[in-house]
Amino acid sequence: MRLVLRNLGFYLLAFWASLTLNFLLPRFMPGDPVSRMFAQAQGSMRPDQIAQLQKLFGLDHRPLWEQYLGYVKSVFTGDLGISISRFPTPVSDVIGSQIGWTLLLGITALITAAVLGNLLGIVAAWRRGGFLDSAFPPLLVFVGSFPYFWLAMGALYLFGVTLGWFPLRHAYDVGLTPGLNGEFLSNVVSHLFLPALTIVLVSVGGWMLGMRNSMIATNAEDYITMAEAKGLSPSRIMFRYAARNAMLPSVTNFGMALGFMVGGALLTEVVFAYPGIGYQLLNAVQGLDYPLMQGIFLTITAAVLLANFIVDLVHVRLDPRVRVR
Amino acid sequence: MTVTDAAVRPLAPPAGKKRSGRPGLGRRLLRNKKALSGAVLLAVFAALALLAPVLEPGDPSLINSTGGAAPSGAHWLGTTAKGQDVLALTLWGARSSLLVGATVGLAATAVALLIGLASAYFGRIVDDVLSLVTNIFLLIPGLPLLVILAAFLPPGTTTVVVVLVITGWAGSARVLRAQAKSIRGKDFVAASVVTGERPLRIMFREILPNMASVVMTTLLGCVIFGIGAQAGLEFLGLGDASVVSWGTNLYWAGNDGALMTGAWWAFVPSGLCIALVAFALAMVNYAVDEITNPRLRDRRSRKHKEA
Amino acid sequence: MEPVLDVRHLRVEYRGDGRSVVGADDVSFSVGPGEIFGLAGESGCGKSTIANAVMRLLKPPAEITAGSVRFQGRDVLAMGAKELRSFRWREIAMVFQSAMNSLNPVLTIGEQLGDIFTTHEKLKRRAARERAGALLELVGIDPGRLKAYPHQLSGGMRQRVVIAMAVALEPRMLIMDEPTTALDVVVQQEIMAQIRDLQRDLGFSVLFITHDMSLMVELSDRMGVMYGGRLVELAPARELFAQPLHPYTEALMNAFPPLTGPRAELTGLFDAPRTADSCGFHVRCPADRADCSANIPDLREVAPGRWAALTGGGAR
Amino acid sequence: AGAAGDTSRDQLLTVPREDMGTFTRNFNPFSPKVGPMTKEAIYEPLMVHSPADGKDTPWLATKWEQAKDGRSITFTLRDGVKWSDGKPLTAADVVYTFGLQKKLLGGFDYLDKVTAPDAHTVTFAFNKPFSPSVYEIAGHFILPEHIWAKIKDPAKFTNPDPVGTGPYTKVEKFESQSFELRKNPSYWQPEKQHIAGLRLLAFSGNDSANLAFTNGEVDWTQSFVPDIEKSFVAKDKKHNHYWFPATGAMINWQLNTTKAPFDDPAVRKALSMAVDRDKITKVAMNGYANPADCTGLAGTYDSWRDASVVNSPSCDWTKHDVKAAAKALDAAGYKEKGGKRTLKNGKPFTLDISVGSASSDWISVANIIKQNLAEVGITANVKSPDWAAVQTTYDMGTFDSGIVWSGNGATPYEFYRGVMSTKVVQPVNKKATENYHRFGDKKADQLIDAFAAATDEKTQHAKADGLQKLFAEDAPVVPLFTGPEWGAYTDTRFTGWPTAQNPYATLSNRSVSTVLILTTLKPVRG
Amino acid sequence: MSEPVHLDESVHGDKPLLQVRGLTKEFQVGSVFSRRRVRAVGAVDFDLPKGRITALVGESGSGKSTIARCLIRLEQPTAGSVLLDGEDILRTERRRASRAYRRKVQMVFQDPFGSLNPVHRIEHFLTRALVLHGRPATRETLRELMETVGLTEDMLDSYPHELSGGQRQRVAIARALAVEPELILADEPTSMLDVSVRVGILNLMRRLRDERGISMLYITHDLGSARYLADTTLVMFAGELVEGGDSLAVMDAPAHPYTRLLLSAVPDPERAGGYDPVERARLREAVLHPTDCPYDDGSCSAETPVRHVVGEDAGQPHWVRCHLYAPAPDIAHRVLKTADTPDPEAENTPV
Numbered sequence A: 001m002r003l004v005l006r007n008l009g010f011y012l013l014a015f016w017a018s019l020t021l022n023f024l025l026p027r028f029m030p031g032d033p034v035s036r037m038f039a040q041a042q043g044s045m046r047p048d049q050i051a052q053l054q055k056l057f058g059l060d061h062r063p064l065w066e067q068y069l070g071y072v073k074s075v076f077t078g079d080l081g082i083s084i085s086r087f088p089t090p091v092s093d094v095i096g097s098q099i100g101w102t103l104l105l106g107i108t109a110l111i112t113a114a115v116l117g118n119l120l121g122i123v124a125a126w127r128r129g130g131f132l133d134s135a136f137p138p139l140l141v142f143v144g145s146f147p148y149f150w151l152a153m154g155a156l157y158l159f160g161v162t163l164g165w166f167p168l169r170h171a172y173d174v175g176l177t178p179g180l181n182g183e184f185l186s187n188v189v190s191h192l193f194l195p196a197l198t199i200v201l202v203s204v205g206g207w208m209l210g211m212r213n214s215m216i217a218t219n220a221e222d223y224i225t226m227a228e229a230k231g232l233s234p235s236r237i238m239f240r241y242a243a244r245n246a247m248l249p250s251v252t253n254f255g256m257a258l259g260f261m262v263g264g265a266l267l268t269e270v271v272f273a274y275p276g277i278g279y280q281l282l283n284a285v286q287g288l289d290y291p292l293m294q295g296i297f298l299t300i301t302a303a304v305l306l307a308n309f310i311v312d313l314v315h316v317r318l319d320p321r322v323r324v325r
Numbered sequence B: 001m002t003v004t005d006a007a008v009r010p011l012a013p014p015a016g017k018k019r020s021g022r023p024g025l026g027r028r029l030l031r032n033k034k035a036l037s038g039a040v041l042l043a044v045f046a047a048l049a050l051l052a053p054v055l056e057p058g059d060p061s062l063i064n065s066t067g068g069a070a071p072s073g074a075h076w077l078g079t080t081a082k083g084q085d086v087l088a089l090t091l092w093g094a095r096s097s098l099l100v101g102a103t104v105g106l107a108a109t110a111v112a113l114l115i116g117l118a119s120a121y122f123g124r125i126v127d128d129v130l131s132l133v134t135n136i137f138l139l140i141p142g143l144p145l146l147v148i149l150a151a152f153l154p155p156g157t158t159t160v161v162v163v164l165v166i167t168g169w170a171g172s173a174r175v176l177r178a179q180a181k182s183i184r185g186k187d188f189v190a191a192s193v194v195t196g197e198r199p200l201r202i203m204f205r206e207i208l209p210n211m212a213s214v215v216m217t218t219l220l221g222c223v224i225f226g227i228g229a230q231a232g233l234e235f236l237g238l239g240d241a242s243v244v245s246w247g248t249n250l251y252w253a254g255n256d257g258a259l260m261t262g263a264w265w266a267f268v269p270s271g272l273c274i275a276l277v278a279f280a281l282a283m284v285n286y287a288v289d290e291i292t293n294p295r296l297r298d299r300r301s302r303k304h305k306e307a
Numbered sequence C: 001m002e003p004v005l006d007v008r009h010l011r012v013e014y015r016g017d018g019r020s021v022v023g024a025d026d027v028s029f030s031v032g033p034g035e036i037f038g039l040a041g042e043s044g045c046g047k048s049t050i051a052n053a054v055m056r057l058l059k060p061p062a063e064i065t066a067g068s069v070r071f072q073g074r075d076v077l078a079m080g081a082k083e084l085r086s087f088r089w090r091e092i093a094m095v096f097q098s099a100m101n102s103l104n105p106v107l108t109i110g111e112q113l114g115d116i117f118t119t120h121e122k123l124k125r126r127a128a129r130e131r132a133g134a135l136l137e138l139v140g141i142d143p144g145r146l147k148a149y150p151h152q153l154s155g156g157m158r159q160r161v162v163i164a165m166a167v168a169l170e171p172r173m174l175i176m177d178e179p180t181t182a183l184d185v186v187v188q189q190e191i192m193a194q195i196r197d198l199q200r201d202l203g204f205s206v207l208f209i210t211h212d213m214s215l216m217v218e219l220s221d222r223m224g225v226m227y228g229g230r231l232v233e234l235a236p237a238r239e240l241f242a243q244p245l246h247p248y249t250e251a252l253m254n255a256f257p258p259l260t261g262p263r264a265e266l267t268g269l270f271d272a273p274r275t276a277d278s279c280g281f282h283v284r285c286p287a288d289r290a291d292c293s294a295n296i297p298d299l300r301e302v303a304p305g306r307w308a309a310l311t312g313g314g315a316r
Numbered sequence D: 001a002g003a004a005g006d007t008s009r010d011q012l013l014t015v016p017r018e019d020m021g022t023f024t025r026n027f028n029p030f031s032p033k034v035g036p037m038t039k040e041a042i043y044e045p046l047m048v049h050s051p052a053d054g055k056d057t058p059w060l061a062t063k064w065e066q067a068k069d070g071r072s073i074t075f076t077l078r079d080g081v082k083w084s085d086g087k088p089l090t091a092a093d094v095v096y097t098f099g100l101q102k103k104l105l106g107g108f109d110y111l112d113k114v115t116a117p118d119a120h121t122v123t124f125a126f127n128k129p130f131s132p133s134v135y136e137i138a139g140h141f142i143l144p145e146h147i148w149a150k151i152k153d154p155a156k157f158t159n160p161d162p163v164g165t166g167p168y169t170k171v172e173k174f175e176s177q178s179f180e181l182r183k184n185p186s187y188w189q190p191e192k193q194h195i196a197g198l199r200l201l202a203f204s205g206n207d208s209a210n211l212a213f214t215n216g217e218v219d220w221t222q223s224f225v226p227d228i229e230k231s232f233v234a235k236d237k238k239h240n241h242y243w244f245p246a247t248g249a250m251i252n253w254q255l256n257t258t259k260a261p262f263d264d265p266a267v268r269k270a271l272s273m274a275v276d277r278d279k280i281t282k283v284a285m286n287g288y289a290n291p292a293d294c295t296g297l298a299g300t301y302d303s304w305r306d307a308s309v310v311n312s313p314s315c316d317w318t319k320h321d322v323k324a325a326a327k328a329l330d331a332a333g334y335k336e337k338g339g340k341r342t343l344k345n346g347k348p349f350t351l352d353i354s355v356g357s358a359s360s361d362w363i364s365v366a367n368i369i370k371q372n373l374a375e376v377g378i379t380a381n382v383k384s385p386d387w388a389a390v391q392t393t394y395d396m397g398t399f400d401s402g403i404v405w406s407g408n409g410a411t412p413y414e415f416y417r418g419v420m421s422t423k424v425v426q427p428v429n430k431k432a433t434e435n436y437h438r439f440g441d442k443k444a445d446q447l448i449d450a451f452a453a454a455t456d457e458k459t460q461h462a463k464a465d466g467l468q469k470l471f472a473e474d475a476p477v478v479p480l481f482t483g484p485e486w487g488a489y490t491d492t493r494f495t496g497w498p499t500a501q502n503p504y505a506t507l508s509n510r511s512v513s514t515v516l517i518l519t520t521l522k523p524v525r526g
Numbered sequence E: 001m002s003e004p005v006h007l008d009e010s011v012h013g014d015k016p017l018l019q020v021r022g023l024t025k026e027f028q029v030g031s032v033f034s035r036r037r038v039r040a041v042g043a044v045d046f047d048l049p050k051g052r053i054t055a056l057v058g059e060s061g062s063g064k065s066t067i068a069r070c071l072i073r074l075e076q077p078t079a080g081s082v083l084l085d086g087e088d089i090l091r092t093e094r095r096r097a098s099r100a101y102r103r104k105v106q107m108v109f110q111d112p113f114g115s116l117n118p119v120h121r122i123e124h125f126l127t128r129a130l131v132l133h134g135r136p137a138t139r140e141t142l143r144e145l146m147e148t149v150g151l152t153e154d155m156l157d158s159y160p161h162e163l164s165g166g167q168r169q170r171v172a173i174a175r176a177l178a179v180e181p182e183l184i185l186a187d188e189p190t191s192m193l194d195v196s197v198r199v200g201i202l203n204l205m206r207r208l209r210d211e212r213g214i215s216m217l218y219i220t221h222d223l224g225s226a227r228y229l230a231d232t233t234l235v236m237f238a239g240e241l242v243e244g245g246d247s248l249a250v251m252d253a254p255a256h257p258y259t260r261l262l263l264s265a266v267p268d269p270e271r272a273g274g275y276d277p278v279e280r281a282r283l284r285e286a287v288l289h290p291t292d293c294p295y296d297d298g299s300c301s302a303e304t305p306v307r308h309v310v311g312e313d314a315g316q317p318h319w320v321r322c323h324l325y326a327p328a329p330d331i332a333h334r335v336l337k338t339a340d341t342p343d344p345e346a347e348n349t350p351v
C-alpha cells in the first residue's frame, strides 16, 4: 500500500511538472494565435479583425503567476479552456470526441506488439540458435528501422490503394452509425488493421529482442537449473519459471512504451486520416491553438501516467519482491 | 594422460606477453559478423555523405522544371516533381541526416552520461532529484513534446538537434544511471575514495571506463533515435524545409504527391536509407550486446542439451 | 554392498572459443547407501562440475567427454529426456549453493514445493499443498509460511525450504553443493544439524560439497579432496584429518586456525599455483616422485580404504 | 451509402475538408474555424458576388441602392424567405446580425447605424462616403434574431442545431470524421434544392483528401492536387475535370522598404526583373497560377487594368530579364565582383526570404527566387520557420523579404490600400497588420480615398488607373502571381458545375459564391 | 544489583591511536516518499591501540562493515566522535575526510575482485596512491611495495584479472601501505579468498604489525582467524559491542551468550565433544529473545546493560555487556585505577 501511495505521489509530481511545462511552453512561443490565423487566411481576413478576435479569444494579459494559478485551478476542475482553432468548442469536447480512437489504435498496437514480441522472444530464447532465434531478430530489426510514417504510407498505397484490401482512411465507413453490432465492429477492425499493423511492425522487434535477452539471462539463473533438476516439464519451466520472471522488465517497458506509442500513433494517424488526437495536436501546433495544444498534451500525459500507474500496480502483483520495498 | 595441457588455470600472469589487456571491445566487434556488416554499411553511408559534393556537384535542390521523370540513365533514381535529381538529393540528404543523428547521439549520450554519473556518484538528494527529472522526461510522451518544441524554436538543424536531445536523453540516462550505480557500489570506487581521488576523476577515470559497452549501446540507440525522429519531424513539416535531408526529401515527396502520381522513386530511396542506417546501427548494437553479455554469446555445440 | 552412486573416470570439458578447460578429469568415486560422502577442495577445482554431471544438469559449453555415472546400476548418462525427468528428484535431489538464487522469486514457497508433487506424483493442487505443509514442518518452519515468497524468509529459512524440497520425494541420494557457504556460522550449524537429523530419519546417501575442511570432517563419513579437476586423496574423514597424505590435503588442513591450543604459526598453502609445468606441490613431494612435476598422478590405494595421488613412498 | 457510383437520385454531394482532421459540432458563423458549409449552405447573404464572372446575384435582398453622397445604402429584402424553423426573415434580423457582428468581431468602422424602416427594408448609414462597403455588407451572412437574441454569450455558442435560410440546414449523423447536411424544409427556392444533401468528410491533410478524391470517393475538392492531369483527370477523362480561374489574392514578394537597399525602387524593380515568374507558376505552383504584371491586377482584376500602363516600357520590371536586371543593379550602384554583388557599404549583397513552413508551395517559390537571384550575384537565404515566427517578423518590420498575400476584394481598392496607403504603415517595431513592407505614398492616399468616395464605376476606374501608374513607378511590392482558387470535381454523380465556359462561380467550396453551386448542381440519375 | 562500571580499555600505558565514542549510524532507506531509518550501529565505544591488531567479530549484518566505513569516512556517522591523536575527526573534517586523515588511516576491502578497477594495471593503483599523498612514484618505491606484500615487480604491468585472488588482495594491501598509514582497516580481507591462500594474507598482516608497527582493525566472521591474528577481540551483535578483551581470553572463556553461541557454532573437529545441543538451544533463545533470557535470574532488565569486567588478560580487561556478570569489585577497582580519561559513554549509554 505504501508503495502504491509512493508511486501515486511520483505520478502526481510528474503530472504537475508536465502541467507546468505545458503552461510555460506556449507562452514562450513567438507570435500569437490570431496573427497566425490571419497569416493562414492569406488575405481573406481583414486586418481590423485581429484585435477583435484577440478580445474574443480572451487572450490573457494578467501577470504570469496569476495566469498559472488560474490555469492549474481550471485544469483540476476539468476545464481545459476553449479551443482557438475550433472556437468556441471547449477543448475537452474536441479531445473527448477523438481520444477514444487514439487510445484504441495505440493500445491495440501496443498490446499486439507486446504480446507477439514477447511470445516470439520466449520461443527464440528457449530454442536458442533455432530458426526463430537466428532469422527473426535481424529481420524484425530491419523492419523496425523504417520510420513509422514511411511504412504507413507504403502499406497504405500497397494494401489500400493498389490491392484494395483495406480501407484507406478513417476509423469506420462514412455513413455507418456507431453501435455495438457486428457490422460496425468488424468495420472498425478492418479500418484499424493497417494503422495498427504499421505500428506493430515497427515495434515488435524491440519487444522480441528484449524478451529474448531477458529470457536468456533468466535461463542462466539457478532457479531454472533447480526447476530442471526438480524434473519439471519443459513447458512448465519455460512459462512458469523462466518467462514469468523474464517478463518483469517487459512489464515496466510496457508503461514506458505507451508514451512512444502515442508518438507512433500520431504519425500513423496523419497518414491514415485516423480521427485521433495525434493529428489534432499537429493542427493545434500549426494553428498556435494553445488551449487545445495544452489540453491534448496534458490528456496524453495524464493517460500515459495513468497507464504507468496501472502498470506499476500490475508489476506489484507480478513481482512480490517490490511489495516490501 | 593429458591433464594439464587444457586444465591450466590462468592464475599467474602469462609469462610471455605482458601487455595483454582484455581483448578490446573494438577488436572483438570486428570479429563479429553482425557488427562487421553493420559497420561496413555505416562506413559506406558515411563515405557517400562525405563524397556527395564530388559525386553530385552543385546544389541538389536546384529546381529545374516540372519533372517527375522515372529512373533512367541520366537520372539513376529519377527526378522529383520539381525536376531535382533524386540521387543527388539522397546523397546530400545523408549529410544532414547522419550529422544530425551523430550529433544528437553524442549530445544526448553526453547529457545522459553526466546525469547518470552524477546521479550515481553523489546519490541521495542529487540522485532523487535527477531521477525524478529523468522519469518525468521519460514519461512525458516524446513525440508530442517534440512537435510542440520544434514548433516554437527557430527552425534549423540546431533546433532539431536541441529538441531531439531534450526529448531523447532521458531513456539513456536511466540505463546509464543504473549501470553507473551498480559500478558506484563496487568496492573499487570506495577504494578510490579512500585513496583520496577527487569525485570528477572517480566518475570519469574509474567508473566511466567500466561502462564502455553500455555507453556504446546508448550512443547507438540515441543515433538511431536522432535519425528517425528528425525524419519524423521533418516529414510533419516541423523541420527546416530548406535543408536537404532524408526527412525533408520525404516531406517534399509527400507534398508533391509522389505516391499518388506513382513517383515511387522520389519516396523510396530516402526511407530506405533511413532504415538501412538504423538497421546497421542496430546490428552493431546487437553485436555489442552479444559480445559484452557472455550469456548472449553464440554457443558452438548445443547438440546434447536435453529439453 | 552395491554403491548407490558410482562415478568412473568422469571427464568434463568446458569448450570455449578456441580453447577448452577441463572442469573434471578422470574422477572416480562411489557413495554407499546411507553414506555421507564429502568432496572438498578450493574454489574452481571442479566440485560443482561433478555434482552437475551426476544430475545431468551441465549446459553447454560443458560436455561430458569420458567416463560413466551409474546410479543404482542405471547408466545416468544414457537416459533419455523423459527418463531423466523422473530420475531427477525422485531418485536423486540436489541442494544448490545459494538458496537465494535457487528459489523462484515470484512464486510462493508453497507453489514451488507443490510443483514437485503435481509433477512427480500427479497430485491435485490441494493435496500437493498439504504435502508441502508437512514438508515445511519437517524442517521446522511454520506451514503458515507456505504463502510466503522467498524474499520474505531469512537466508537460513530459505536454505531449509530448499532442503525440504530436496527430501520431498525421499530420494535415495541428496547432493548438497556448498549448502551453507552464504550463511552465518550459527545458522550454518543449525542447518547442518537439521541435515544430520533428516539423514538419520530418511536414510538417504549424501554427496556433500564444501571447501570448509572442518565442517566436512565433522559431518562426513568418507571424503575426497580435489585439486585442479582431479581427486588427490580419498579416505575416511577422520583418518584423513588425522593424517593427510597428499601435500595439498595437508595444506588445506593447515589453513584453518584452530580455536583451541596455543597460537602456532600456520603455513597454509604457499602461493605456488598450478602452471603449465608445475602442479604446485612437487617441491613438497617425497624425493622418489620427482618425475611428476607437471601432472597430478592417478589415485592409488596406499592403505586399505585410503587412496592418494602419489607416485611413490606412501604415507609420510 | 458510399459515394462512389451512387446515382440513386438520393446521392449526397460529398465534399472533403482537407484542413480539418476531425469535425467538432460548431455552426457558429462568427467562429473563425466554423463547421464547413455554415456560411455556404446554412446562412445566406443579402447578395452573392461571384469573383469568377464578377456578377452580383440578388439573394436575400432583391435590390439595393447606394445614396448619391455615398454615405448610405438601402437593401430591400426578398418576400417569403423563411428560416428553417418556419419563422419569416425580417429586417430586424439583418439589423440584429450587424449589431452582433460589431459587438463580437468588430470591423465595419465606416458603419454608423443600421436601421430597419420597415420589415423589408434595411438602411446602412456610414460615417464617410464609402462605396466598397456594398460588397462587404451584402456578402455578410444573416442570422435569425429570434434564436440568437436568446443566447447569453453568442461568441461562445456552438450552435449545434443551426437555424438558417440556406438550402441545406439540417445537421445529421454528426461524427468527428463526417456529417451530413440535409434539405431545409422551408427553403425559399425549393426548386433549386436538386440534391438530397451534402456529406462532409474530414481529412488529415491534402494527401489523404486527394487520395479519396482521385479514388472517386468525393465529388469536389479544392485542395491542391499534385499533377492533376495524371493523378486525377487521366483516370476518367470524361468525368474528371478541374478549373482554376485566376481570381485569388495577388501573391507578392515583398521587400522591407525600411531597409537599404530595398528602399530604392530601382533595386526592387531590378530584383523583380531577375525573378522568373514563368518557372514559379509552372514549377512551384504546378501551373495552376498566372504570372503577375506591373499593376498587380493581372488575373483577378483584369477588367480594371489600364492598357496604357501595361503596355508602356515602365511595365517591363515584371518581365524576366537577367541581363537587364544585372544592368539595373549595376546602374543603381551594386557592383558585381567575381560573381557576387556587393552593397554600397562593401558588404556582400545578401537577403533572407522568410516563408512560413506550412506553405510548402511558397517555399518552392522562394527557392526559385533564390536561384534567380544567384544568377545576378545576390545570395538569398530561404528561411522557413513556423508561420507564427515569420508573422512576428512581418508584424514588427524586422524581416528582409517574404512571400506575402494581399487584400482581396471585389474591386482593386483593398489591394492598393493594403500595399500603398500611408494610413496602414506602421513604424518598425510597432505591430502592423498589413503593409508589412511599410510603403506609403501620399499621392496614393488621395487616389484611394477618392476611389472609396466614388459611387460610380467610371470615377473608380479613373482612380484605379492612377493607382496603377503609381504602382508601376514605385514597385511597392514585387507582384508574383495571382493565387488561384483551386477546384476540381467529377461529374459522375452531379452535373452543373461552373466551368471556364460557364463561370458562374469559382470552384471553391468555402466562399460566398459556393451557394450558387449548391443551388445549381443536379444529381445524375442512374 | 551492583553499580554499572564504565571503563576505558587503554590499559597499556600509551594513548590509543583511535578512540571511538558513541559512534552511531542510522541509514535512511526508501525513496523520497517513504523514508525509514534503520539503525546499523548503536553508540559503540572502543579504542584501537597503537601497533596492535583488534578483531571485530560478529554475525552477518551486525554492523561491522558499517563501523569500518564510518571510520574511513565513506559514511557520515549519525552521532559520536572519533578521536585521532585527541582530535575529533568527525568535527574537524565535516563532510569528507581530508587526505591528511587518509594518510594515516587506510582500508582493505573484502572482495579483491571488486576492489581493483579491472580497467587499470596494477601499477596504476600504487602510483595513484603514492601521487595523491605526495610520495614519488618511482620504480624503486613500487618494487619495494610489491616486495613487502610478497609480489614480484613484473606484476606491475598486469591487469587485476590476470592475478589470483590472493595476489589481488596483496595488491590491495600494497595500495593501502603506499601511503604509509598508521592504521589499516581490513574488512574481511580473506573471506572471498580460497581457503588455501587465506593464511598467507593473515601472516602478511601479522608481519606488517610486527615489523612496521601498523595498527589494524580486522573485521571477520571467522573466530579462528581472529584468535590467530588479533591481540584484542571485540564481539559485535546487532549493532552493539557485547564483549571484548584479549583474543585468547575471549575465545577460551566466552562470557556473553552470543559469544558462546558463536563459538559453539564453529565447526571444529578437534573440539572435544563440542557443546551439547540443549545448551546451544538455550544460548540461541538468550540471543534471539533477550527479554526472556533463559539465564535470567530476575536481575536482568530489558535495557541494554553496561559493561562489566569479568577478568583481565595480558593487561587488558575482559568485559561483557550482560547482566549475568555483576562486576567483581576487586577487578573493577584495579581496572578503574588505570582509567584516566572520562568516559563519554556516560552521556549516551543505554539506547
Ligand SMILES: Nc1ncnc2c1ncn2[C@@H]1O[C@H](COP(=O)(O)OP(=O)(O)OP(=O)(O)O)[C@@H](O)[C@H]1O
Residues within 6 Å of the ligand: B009, C014, C015, C016, C021, C022, C023, C024, C041, C042, C043, C044, C045, C046, C047, C048, C049, C050, C061, C062, C211
Ligand atoms: N561455464 C563455464 N565455462 C567455462 N569454464 C567453466 C564453466 N563453469 C566452470 N568452469 C571451469 O570449470 C572448473 C571447475 O568449476 P566448478 O564450478 O566445478 O568449481 P567448484 O569446485 O564448484 O568451485 P566453487 O567452490 O567456486 O564453487 C573451473 O576451473 C572453472 O573455471
Ligand SMILES: Nc1ncnc2c1ncn2[C@@H]1O[C@H](COP(=O)(O)OP(=O)(O)OP(=O)(O)O)[C@@H](O)[C@H]1O
Residues within 6 Å of the ligand: E027, E028, E029, E038, E039, E040, E058, E059, E060, E061, E062, E063, E064, E065, E066, E067, E221
Ligand atoms: N547503505 C545502507 N543502507 C541501508 N542499510 C544499510 C546500508 N549499509 C548497511 N545497512 C544495514 O546496516 C546493517 C549493518 O550492515 P553491515 O554491512 O555493517 O554488517 P556486517 O556486520 O558488515 O555484515 P557482513 O558480515 O554480512 O558483512 C545491516 O542490517 C544492513 O542491512
Ligand SMILES: [Mg+2]
Residues within 6 Å of the ligand: C047, C048, C049, C097, C177
Ligand atoms: Mg561450486
Ligand SMILES: [Mg+2]
Residues within 6 Å of the ligand: E064, E065, E066, E187
Ligand atoms: Mg560486512
